[in-house]
Amino acid sequence: MQELAVPLNHVLFVSTLLFTIGMLGLMIRRNIIFILMSLEVMLNASALAFIAAGAHWGQADGQVIFLLILSIAAAEVAVGLGLVLQIQKRFKTLDMDDANRMRG
Amino acid sequence: MLELALFYIAASVALFATVLAMTRTNAIHALIYLIVSLLAIAVIFFLIGAPFAAALEIVIYAGAIMVLFVFVIMMLNLGEEGDARERQLLQPHIWLGPAILSLVLLVELLYLISTVEGPASSGSVSPKDVGLALFGPYVIAVEIASMLLLSGLVGSYHLGRRFLDRGL
Numbered sequence: 386m387q388e389l390a391v392p393l394n395h396v397l398f399v400s401t402l403l404f405t406i407g408m409l410g411l412m413i414r415r416n417i418i419f420i421l422m423s424l425e426v427m428l429n430a431s432a433l434a435f436i437a438a439g440a441h442w443g444q445a446d447g448q449v450i451f452l453l454i455l456s457i458a459a460a461e462v463a464v465g466l467g468l469v470l471q472i473q474k475r476f477k478t479l480d481m482d483d484a485n486r487m488r489g
Numbered sequence: 490m491l492e493l494a495l496f497y498i499a500a501s502v503a504l505f506a507t508v509l510a511m512t513r514t515n516a517i518h519a520l521i522y523l524i525v526s527l528l529a530i531a532v533i534f535f536l537i538g539a540p541f542a543a544a545l546e547i548v549i550y551a552g553a554i555m556v557l558f559v560f561v562i563m564m565l566n567l568g569e570e571g572d573a574r575e576r577q578l579l580q581p582h583i584w585l586g587p588a589i590l591s592l593v594l595l596v597e598l599l600y601l602i603s604t605v606e607g608p609a610s611s612g613s614v615s616p617k618d619v620g621l622a623l624f625g626p627y628v629i630a631v632e633i634a635s636m637l638l639l640s641g642l643v644g645s646y647h648l649g650r651r652f653l654d655r656g657l
Contacts (some may be wrong), residue, residue: 386653390494390537390609390610390611391493391496391536391537391607391610392490392607392608392641393605393607393608393609393656394602394603394604394605395496395500395609396496396537396609397531397602397605398535398599398602398603399500399503399504401504401595401598401599401602402595403504403506403507403526403530403567404542405490405505405591405592405594405598406504406508406511407507407511407589408591409587409588412584412587412591413526413579413583413587413588413622414511414578414585415578416516416575418490418516418558418561418565419511419516421558422510422511422519422520422523422558423511425523425550426507426510426511426523426526429527429530429550431589432536433530433533434544436537436539437537437609438581439539440537440539440610440613440614441537441607441608441609441610443516443550443612443614444614444622444623445614445618445619445623446624446627447539447614447647448539448541448542448614448619448622449544449622449623449627450628451539451542452545452619452623452634453630453634455550456544456637456638457634457637458550458554459528459549459553459554459635459638459641460576460638460640461641462554462557462558462644463641463645464616464641464644464645464648465508465648466557466558466561466599466645467645467648469565469642469645470561470564470581470648470649471648472567472657473565475651476512479567480574485631486551488638489582
């Protein structure tokens with residue numbers, strides 16, 4: 386059983402790759418829907434790293450942090466999508482280049 | 490051996506689906522690829538001995554959060570012109586710079602991780618252990634998460650209510 390298990394560094398490779406893809410998406414996309422999706426991918430990649438570390442030491446702590454990441458993702462998406470609706474109503478576009486000016 | 494093969498298959502599905510999701514121009518297509526990626530990550534969770542996390546990944550991420558995305562995209566009713574604009578923004582000269590910079594960071598990180606030894610799973614962590622840890626030493630984190638969710642609820646209600654009051 387021990388030698389057949391998945392190596393920890395391979396799981397961490399996958400997590401790193403997913404995080405980088407999410408970060409790239411965050412940098413190259415201008416549509417706020419895709420920006421929120423990239424944030425989801427990045428949060429998910431870090432959750433994968435936590436689960437892998439928790440499985441490595443056989444402790445439940447990794448999954449506890451996964452639950453916290455899950456609730457953060459849910460709250461962030463709820464507020465983010467509310468903002469998307471407001472931006473669409475106010476600027477008639479989802480392009481963040483058209484909505485990059487601050488006004489008090 | 491089977492476990493390892495399944496892990497590599499699930500990992501490649503997750504990576505391909507995420508890349509495809511990030512490069513689509515249509516938001517709904519990207520969302521479907523993202524759901525495939527989340528399902529593949531749930532398989533990885535299951536394989537490294539976290540069945541409870543795998544179930545939550547499917548129920549909450551693929552079930553609840555992605556449905557929220559679908560509803561908002563349906564409300565926005567993005568047309569063909571949005572598609573064309575996204576296609577125009579995805580030219581190589583836009584993404585080449587960020588891609589090279591993140592590639593450098595990725596290679597550094599992969600090099601650091603390659604020094605890690607040992608298996609990821611030496612047995613599975615049962616939901617009972619997770620529950621005991623969650624409401625034992627981590628009970629303050631549960632309180633903080635409940636406050637976070639409450640503030641998320643109030644914030645999204647505030648933003649969405651004004652949207653509905655004044656109409657589309």
